[in-house]
Amino acid sequence: MKKIILNKGKDKAAWQLHPWIFSGAIAQVHGKPQNGDIVSVFNQEAEFIAYGMYNGNSRVAVRLLEWDPQQEINEAWWRKRVAKAVNNRKALLTENNNTVRLIFAEADFLPGLIADKYADYISIQVHAAGTEAVKAIIVDELANTLKPLGIYERSDLKSREHEGLPDTNGLLFGQTPPNFVDIIENGISYQVNIVEGQKSGFYCDQRENRAITAKYTKGKRVLDCFCYSGGFTLNAFREGAASVTSVDSSALAIETLINNVRNNGFDVSKHQAVQSDVNKYLRDLGEQGEKFDLIVLDPPKYAPSRSSLEKASRAYKDLNRRGMLLLNSGGLLSTYSCSGAMDIDTFKQVLAWAALDAGKEIQFIHQFSQPEDHPVRASFPEGEYLKGLLVRVL
Template sequence: MNKIISLKVKSAHIKSLRAGVPLIKKEAIVNHNDVKVEGTIIELVDEKNKFLAKGYYGKQNKGIGWVLSREQKEVIDQPFFEKKLKTALENRRSLFNANDTTAFRVFNGEGDGIGGFTIDYFDGYYLISWYSEGIYCFKDYVLKSLSNLVDYKGLYEKKRFAEKGTYIEDDDFIGGERAEFPLIVKENGINFAIYLNESAMVGVFLDQRDVRKTIRDKYSKGKRVLNTFSYTGAFSVAAALGGAIKTTSVDLANRSKSKTIEQFSVNGIDYESHDIIVEDVFNYFKYAVRTKATFDMVILDPPSFARSKKNTFSAGKDYPDLLEKAITITEKDGIIVASSNCSTFGMEKFKSFIEKAFDQTGDKYKVLEEFGLPRDFKTIKEFKEGNYLKVVFIQKIT
């Protein structure tokens, strides 16, 4: 690695840094131009050059690096990484031992002590996602640590640190044996077809595990379910397995239809008895209103930001209007599963969106359940942005 560079923290940011905030922001550093090489080990000091923390330089989203240690003498080397990974793996022991689940997160960035990368487990295969060129410089440390700690079938990676956070296309395979795709994994007994060798998204979002189980076990029986922004139809599969009369999956991406058919098929569900529609969700809402279509359950899990030919959606601004549309086509006593993975607001703000939407329609509602990230997506209280998932089960009661 490169030599250690000292960066001076502005006085206004010292308190938060000392309180444990792990993200290093550009605006917090006096001499941020002194470091230019990604992966450089940096020491943060106050205006009197007193040590505060050490970490690495790596541009990611709103930060320029992550704090790794509050101990000046601690060395950031391969044993450092291995110690963090070992603790993370031990914390997921119950999931490794579960018979009905073979896909989950084993390392969640700053939540497990090293911001900038995650590791997911898929039935013996490990997928590493790198979110900055800086953390990618430590790739050999991570691979050696994994090799020392686990017996894996194969290793894959996703490099997600191109300009604007887009995915860098690559072969993705980095070690062990190549998987045969689709790789079928289990989640609470549900089968999912996974592709570790395709785009940045592999076929299912692991952070919604508890939500899918709840939809299947408690709310789906005998229901007509609309799943919007459905991706590969994972929520629809959960609802169908829970006894839903019919599911309707709507997503703008052309590939969503074939992917959803596949997810139904690997679970032994007749996909032809369900509707899978390639359409802009906002256009579908208009169609539903026009045809007086209603549902017993509507699932809303939009991306934080989405753009189609005619519509642009930003969760922080547009979620209440989206939810209003869902309320309109939800039956009395029906359920709305409102979800957002936007990190710029928390659960309290999200609930204000729900209240605003119901005020707009004049309907009343009851909050039935709330979910955040599952236990394998470990977070720390000092970094609220890392605890991004908000899911609320709402009943329309008028």
């Protein structure tokens, strides 16, 4: 039997259903498991804890799957877990929203697996060697359950390097997605590039936050930074924004954004799309004395780990300071961090420092989080990565 024996005192989190066992917690490995193999995990008293996926290359040496010793981790087990995750999202799929995260890795008890539905296509990402080993089963279950036109893989992830896996992109089922897939979110149409776009093609984790922020934009001059394909921009126009300036460093993002504004019938004369480094552009706007009524700051992940949190905090502070200086008195900052290492209290403190440096007083008037298709498992708080604040700058 392929067994993992934990060091004394290192089994508490596993008993409490946390899905990760780090390499430093392991005392012994029996049976010479290969990367991706299913192993049984025991404590020093030889008590069974759980089954999990082993990887000797990774700092997360075992990703736990099942705590019931009577359950066998076989094809039926994987199919049942996939079907359950998909079923939990069915209520989110409506005529006004055909885009949803179907599977959110550890939160759905499917470690190392992301699956997003974009209209008639599914985009998946595989982060773990054990999940890679059963990818064909997962794809078949998704195909049978949802009948998509195609399932495309975008597993070009830094995390795969730590798992000893090469990057892999390509068609897994059905038809290759076209250059632009037409989707609907919040009743707004988007063109999504699944094959070449960022991440899996779109950021559906901001669905609710876009709609909430847009409620404050009627008649306002809006600046949407790190706009990607225009989620905040399009919601603002639908709610009657006077004008929107959208900024992103990606040429493909800007091209997609311009198409999205046009395809939704919004007034292109009220829109300015800018391909630029956001921090440089904010500096330039400050030197020009520009002012806005509402600014969105939705940057990429600045803190991929706790070791990078201090440096990231400085970057978040400087970015938000520049944003605050560009707001009219009473203006609003809709600002976000997708860094799991930064919790909401730390983010509030960073914004307080930014306000102090900018010579501004601020009020927190709304707190943003991730939507229900990105659930946070009680035993895995690390899954809570997206946080944001609506800030009034006085």
